[in-house]
Amino acid sequence: MLIGVPKEIKNHEYRIGLTPAGVRELVAAGHQVIVQADGGTAIGFTDELYQAAGATIIASADEIFATAEMIIKVKEPQPEECKKLRPGQLLFTYLHLAPDPTQTQLLVDSGASCIAYETVTAPGGGLPLLAPMSEVAGRMSIQAGAHHLEKAQGGLGVLLGGVPGVAPADVLIVGGGVVGTQAARMAVGMGANVTILDRSLPRLRQLDTEFNGRVNCVYSTVDALETLTAQADLVVGAVLIPGAAAPKLITREMVANMKPGAVMVDVAIDQGGCFETSKPTSHQEPTYVVDGVVHYCVTNMPGGVARTSTMALTNATLPFALQLANKGLGAAVAADPHLMAGLNVHDGKVTYQAVADSLGYDYVDPSTLF
Ligand SMILES: NC(=O)C1=CN([C@@H]2O[C@H](COP(=O)(O)OP(=O)(O)OC[C@H]3O[C@@H](n4cnc5c(N)ncnc54)[C@H](O)[C@@H]3O)[C@@H](O)[C@H]2O)C=CC1
Ligand SMILES: CC(=O)C(=O)O
Numbered sequence: 001m002l003i004g005v006p007k008e009i010k011n012h013e014y015r016i017g018l019t020p021a022g023v024r025e026l027v028a029a030g031h032q033v034i035v036q037a038d039g040g041t042a043i044g045f046t047d048e049l050y051q052a053a054g055a056t057i058i059a060s061a062d063e064i065f066a067t068a069e070m071i072i073k074v075k076e077p078q079p080e081e082c083k084k085l086r087p088g089q090l091l092f093t094y095l096h097l098a099p100d101p102t103q104t105q106l107l108v109d110s111g112a113s114c115i116a117y118e119t120v121t122a123p124g125g126g127l128p129l130l131a132p133m134s135e136v137a138g139r140m141s142i143q144a145g146a147h148h149l150e151k152a153q154g155g156l157g158v159l160l161g162g163v164p165g166v167a168p169a170d171v172l173i174v175g176g177g178v179v180g181t182q183a184a185r186m187a188v189g190m191g192a193n194v195t196i197l198d199r200s201l202p203r204l205r206q207l208d209t210e211f212n213g214r215v216n217c218v219y220s221t222v223d224a225l226e227t228l229t230a231q232a233d234l235v236v237g238a239v240l241i242p243g244a245a246a247p248k249l250i251t252r253e254m255v256a257n258m259k260p261g262a263v264m265v266d267v268a269i270d271q272g273g274c275f276e277t278s279k280p281t282s283h284q285e286p287t288y289v290v291d292g293v294v295h296y297c298v299t300n301m302p303g304g305v306a307r308t309s310t311m312a313l314t315n316a317t318l319p320f321a322l323q324l325a326n327k328g329l330g331a332a333v334a335a336d337p338h339l340m341a342g343l344n345v346h347d348g349k350v351t352y353q354a355v356a357d358s359l360g361y362d363y364v365d366p367s368t369l370f
């Protein structure tokens with residue numbers, strides 16, 4: 001198969017769809033890979049490294065989109081990229097369609113087959129292609145939160161761990177999945193007083209055991225959210241209903257009752273955000289203030305540590321990219337229901353239930369198509 005890897009064009013997005021090591025695996029399996037010039041240069045993956053791995057370097061994104069049978073990317077295609085997609089072409093990347101009607105319509109119109117990393121599933125549960133970036137974003141959420149709590153960044157002027165004689169900061173993490181767990185690990189490591197809210201009791205039991213009582217594990221209710229947001233110095237939004245728009249759990253009134261200078265990091269912003277006051281921001285201008293509370297809502301947080309993230313992402317996507325390249329879309333998804341779960345749009349149809357429900361499309365069950 002001819003596989004194309006364009007350079008990412010989202011704001012401050014330096015990740016790339018494949019590492020040179022990933023290219024080498026695909027080439028060894030008999031495939032051809034074309035990579036856009038300078039696609040990975042910013043993170044030390046030079047054109048020479050891609051060539052040494054067996055890729056051909058192509059100057060323009062236009063040529064890659066015009067010729068490749070499968071496009072491997074990182075971020076959801078921007079409108080100019082959506083318009084380059086063709087019927088029968090395969091797109092393998094993050095999509096986050098439920099909160100994004102414009103992109104969804106452009107992908108439907110393109111006639112391409114679009115697999116969303118974030119809805120591919122695993123036999124033991126979980127989301128194997130979302131997990132590595134959730135690990136990164138969870139860890140970064142505390143780093144970003146700590147930074148923006150500094151006075152010069154508009155924050156309250158609080159040190160997460162406190163010092164002997166001064167109590168540590170209160171960190172509230174809403175959602176105890178991959179992002180929430182990694183955020184808790186970092187916050188505990190920095191000495192904060194950490195509370196995780198989740199709606200799943202089995203998950204709260206696991207977290208209680210994992211953190212050996214060092215983290216408060218609390219069932220998520222409106223009451224708990226109201227009380228704990230008012231006390232918090234840093235709130236991390238980390239809930240997910242796979243493929244669907246995030247529920248707005250923290251209301252505008254709750255934000256108004258928070259301490260001025262407190263910081264909220266809404267990691268769930270790529271699914272629309274779980275705070276009523278959230279709106280997407282970029283690495284260039286990551287924060288804004290509502291009712292005195294600093295909001296950090298960067299939709300591509302892992303792009304900030306793009307070298308680590310590119311390696312972590314390729315580790316997870318490569319086995320699926322190989323299946324798709326070796327077998328072609330139809331045979332690959334027919335053989336693997338977990339990969340089929342990733343198919344969000346195919347040949348002008350919406351093939352993921354939560355996206356169809358969120359945006360008012362007819363849902364077409366992909367298992368009826370292959
Ligand atoms: N902004 C960014 O750059 C990035 C964003 N993300 C996003 O972070 C979010 C979280 O991802 P993961 O941790 O991987 O998901 P996950 O599925 O591992 O965890 C989500 C958790 O939320 C809990 N939950 C669901 N509804 C809830 C509710 N009403 N109240 C309390 N808890 C609830 C679930 O029980 C689950 O434990 C996703 O939207 C993901 O796309 C992930 C990576 C990067
Ligand atoms: C998951 C996601 O949105 C990201 O890595 O940017």
Ligand SMILES: [Mg+2]
Nearest residue numbers: 270299300301
């Ligand atoms: Mg995102």
